[in-house]
Amino acid sequence: MKTLDEIARLTAEDLERIGSDENIPVPEDLKVSLPKRNPEHAWRIAAAVALLIGIGVSGYLGYREPKDTFDDPYLAYAAVEKAMNKMAGTVQYGAAKVSETELALEKINYWK
Amino acid sequence: MKKLYIILALLTLSVTALAQSGRSLYNKYSDLPGMEAVYISPAMFRMMGKIPDVEFQDGNVNFSPIIKSMSGFYLLNATDPKVGAELYAEVKKFIDKGQYELLMEAKDNGEVARIYSMGDEKTVSSLVMLAQEGNETAFISIDGQMDREELENILAQAAAE
Numbered sequence: 001m002k003t004l005d006e007i008a009r010l011t012a013e014d015l016e017r018i019g020s021d022e023n024i025p026v027p028e029d030l031k032v033s034l035p036k037r038n039p040e041h042a043w044r045i046a047a048a049v050a051l052l053i054g055i056g057v058s059g060y061l062g063y064r065e066p067k068d069t070f071d072d073p074y075l076a077y078a079a080v081e082k083a084m085n086k087m088a089g090t091v092q093y094g095a096a097k098v099s100e101t102e103l104a105l106e107k108i109n110y111w112k
Numbered sequence: 113m114k115k116l117y118i119i120l121a122l123l124t125l126s127v128t129a130l131a132q133s134g135r136s137l138y139n140k141y142s143d144l145p146g147m148e149a150v151y152i153s154p155a156m157f158r159m160m161g162k163i164p165d166v167e168f169q170d171g172n173v174n175f176s177p178i179i180k181s182m183s184g185f186y187l188l189n190a191t192d193p194k195v196g197a198e199l200y201a202e203v204k205k206f207i208d209k210g211q212y213e214l215l216m217e218a219k220d221n222g223e224v225a226r227i228y229s230m231g232d233e234k235t236v237s238s239l240v241m242l243a244q245e246g247n248e249t250a251f252i253s254i255d256g257q258m259d260r261e262e263l264e265n266i267l268a269q270a271a272a273e
Contacts, residue, residue, distance in 0.1 A: 066138055066151040066186075073159040076152045080160075080185055083252050084175050087241050088270030090225040093218040 134186040134240070134253030137206065141199055146192040152185035157256075173270040178263055182256035189250045196249030203242050203251050212240060229260075236260050 010018075018024065070076040142149035152160075161180045190196035212228040219225075225243035229236045236259075241252040 063135060064139060065153065066135070066142065068153045068156050069150045070152065070156065073156060073163055076156050076185075077160050077163060077179065079150050079187070080152065080179050080182065080254075081175050083185070083187060083241075083254075084178070084267070085270060086243075086250075087227055087239075087252070088173075088267050088273075090218050090227055090241065090243070091216055091267050092271035093220070093225070094216050 133206070134184070134238070134255065137199070137202060137251065137253070138186040138188060140202075141188050141190070141195070144190075144192075144195055146190065146195065148187070148189035148191070150185065150187040154183045157183050157185075173266060173273060175266060175270075178258055178266050181258045182254055184253075184255035186253040187251070189248060191248055193247045196244070196247065199251060200242065200244055200249050203240070207240065207242070212238070215239075231258075231260065234260055236263055239263070 068076075070079065138149065138151060141147055142151070157179075188199060190199050207228055210230060212230045214226060215229045216227040217224070223243075223245045225241065225245075228240045228242075230238040230240075235257055237255065237257060239252075239254040239256075239258065241250070243250045
């Protein structure tokens with residue numbers, strides 16, 4: 001029987017040679033049991049991996065830089081100007097409705 | 113371990129919240145058939161900033177100073193009613209979740225146009241327009257550091273034209 005010190009001094013080659021030596025009997029009372037896998041842990045790991053993948057994919061899809069529609073800054077300027085005019089159209093419509101309402105209220109007040 | 117799950121859940125929530133932006137909507141919808149899409153990058157806005165003051169189109173309103181304070185522009189115009197309805201619902205969700213305030217709303221015979229802004233008293237960091245006219249749905253999102261007073265004056269000026 002080897003002492004712990006002797007075992008500690010063995011090289012990897014020694015251990016391999018001893019392990020493959022079939023003349024060394026395996027003690028009958030030797031029991032080797034690997035720790036049982038906890039299925040819950042596997043699910044947790046899978047969930048964490050899925051989350052990380054989801055974060056990565058959504059981050060990439062949401063934030064990748066789109067391609068510029070225009071190469072020419074003058075055309076880009078014209079597009080923004082057109083959009084601003086569209087917004088102004090909404091403001092104009094709203095203002096016109098306010099004026100109409102004010103006029104209607106004035107008429108009502110006149111007849112009171 | 114519980115802490116890790118909480119951190120991951122928070123991370124996911126924050127990414128999902130961040131993902132709701134003009135850019136994410138643009139990336140999702142711009143390639144669909146029947147969609148008119150325009151994107152102008154910060155780099156292009158820097159180039160536009162170097163354009164000498166130009167002769168103005170569409171009347172006399174000078175949009176130049178406000179355009180020069182913009183840094184991103186996304187436009188989506190859906191002609192397919194089904195896609196348009198989906199886009200409308202998603203923009204509404206994005207608006208409701210964000211810190212936007214309604215600047216203007218105009219409704220007429222089922223058509224609706226709304227303008228929202230985000231920022232503080234002095235600066236508008238995001239301007240969004242969502243409009244539904246007939247079968248068309250239009251979404252415009254503008255990012256930047258726009259002077260609120262100047263923006264409102266310019267829009268009012270343009271509206272008076």
